[in-house]
Amino acid sequence: MRDRSRSRMSQTQAAAILLAPFLITYTLFLIYPFFRGVWISLHDWNLLAVAFNPDATEFVGFRNYERVMWGRNIEWGLFAAPFWQITGLIGLALSVILRRVDRLSRFNAIALGLASLLLVFLPGFHPGEGGRWYDRRFWPTVGNTLVFVGLAVPGVTISALVLAAAMNRETRAMGALRTLFFLSQVLSVTVVTLIWQIMFSPRQGLIANITETFGGTPINWLTDQQFAMAAIVIATIWWSLGIAMILFLAGLQDISQDIYEAAALDNARGVRAFWYVTLPNLKRTITLVVILQIILHFQVFGQSHLMTQGGPNDTTQVLVRYIYQTGFRDSELGRASAMAVFLFVIMGTFSVIQFIVGREKS
């Protein structure tokens, strides 16, 4: 009896001791800074002033959030941004109709419905007569970030999927190619952006050379408002292809070869086998890759900061870069923290979705 209780005690103690390093590090470097960040976002907090006088902060409640996201005379209208709002209405109708005829699972219907609702609701806000946004750059920056995510995520997913399907063979050449494609992943963002700045260069760049060979005029990718975002997206796809490709390869290995043989007998080979057998069996992997990429690419900073410096004319200004500038160039740490909390909410939402989808079986 005594022995038993002693060993149980020591088990709890052992657990505490073994968990302590993680818990302490986690608390110190993640939980505390997070709450500290929320705390700062509720203050008027100038980085320089606080550096000289630690008491130079003032509690302002949610005024930083208002300063960043709101404006004077903001009104809501159903047709303030007709394209997005009508798209949202169509999505809302689709989610209801498809759910009625049972072509959509309940989870998907709710997800589509919610997304559509946000699409109807959010773009409807606009400054009324004589009004203006307090921060004119914030919402366009959010928009740029969304465009970036909207282009990079499908770009990475589709190209990684195609590459994985093409390289899912056990030959030495394919092994070498897999390594080669994964290699870009291990490069740091500075190297990646340097490579692509040279690639995109209108004078000596590879792309410009190819364009000229075919008689075209080279595009000035990084300084042209139409192409700057595309250039950043292309560099990002090249950079972050590796992980997605590895995940897809793992998913492909899980599909039994027998099924392809059965499909060959059923007259489904090549593209048809890919469409009818491979894709449906990769559904979970695709969902995982998409959500991981969304979370990753919302945090884009380096590509925009190093390749275009947010330009031209703010067309590649993204959220993290704006937070960085507000906090460390303009020293407005309170406002920067408010934006960071906003970004946290977006990424937290997608994390929760990923968690739910990951748990959902079949």
Place this chain on the structure above:
Amino acid sequence: MSGVRMEEVVKRYGDVQVIHGIDLEIADGEFCVFVGPSGCGKSTLLRMVAGLEDTTEGAMHIGGREVTRLDPAERGVAMVFQTYALYPHMTVRENMTFGLRMNGHPKSEIAEKVAEATRILKLEDYLDRKPAALSGGQRQRVSIGRAIVRGPEVFLFDEPLSNLDAELRVEMRVEIARLHKDIGATMIYVTHDQVEAMTLADKIVVLRAGRIEQVGAPLDLYRDPDNRFVAGFIGSPAMNFVTGVVQDGAVDVPALGGTVSPQVELPAEGTEVIIGLRPEHAKIDPNGTTLTVEITEALGGISYAYLTSSAGEKLIIEERGEISSALGDTVSRTFEPHHLYVFDKDSETRIR
């Protein structure tokens, strides 16, 4: 007319030849079983009929049509896999109709064929389930259903019962036999289980190392094997083999305790031969002294005795009922001389 004909069929992987020029004719409506030990090429040969493996040399005909270079889908064959190979993301109904949908058959025809196959295999209650929600036996039924729906000229079975437990295996075996009777299509069936081979086949093809050892009806192979390999492979427990020497018009077999006189044309005096005797054709004589009982196994209806001769040669004897001899007893055996098989020691071919 939907038989299968192979002419000098060869399969090579690089320098390694796995099928060595096979000639075989399978008649329309025949149930043909390929048997042989692991690695004998039986599955490869079946997959060559299906078109899942290329035929390196020779020609393959199905229903009088040469199919050697055709795609699997163009050969008019359907295959049932050991692992079932059902599409995990599709329901039973979708699994069964996939092939027809891929070939653009009209909906009414597909529905009709599914109803037919469902009736034959009693799958009505499972049509809207996914494979993951089915038991092994049900999955294999669906897999057979998928084959039936396609209405092929030739059914191919690649060890279809190997993943099932013993009880289900017997059940499905009977079901496949019934299916063949109902449909009457040509079927090729690969197995290493000789009970399946003996009970299902009209014709058994015994393969070893990519070559045909013997082709024939199950009982013909049992009664009249061409060589030691077939004699040892067909029948369970396997035939006993002991060595002997031809002497004075008979064979001296130490393990059997003296000279025996098989009813065959014996080779020259002094030649070494192999004598085969099936366990079920011998009886224990408790008064003998030539053999020692090592182990006895009582299965209820029948029993096996594992015996060793003084020279270390082993024999198995099967008896009805129980064996009275105990471990370590010295015994002898009795048998009818016409039950003895004689094989050449070097070539292992049968001496008749």
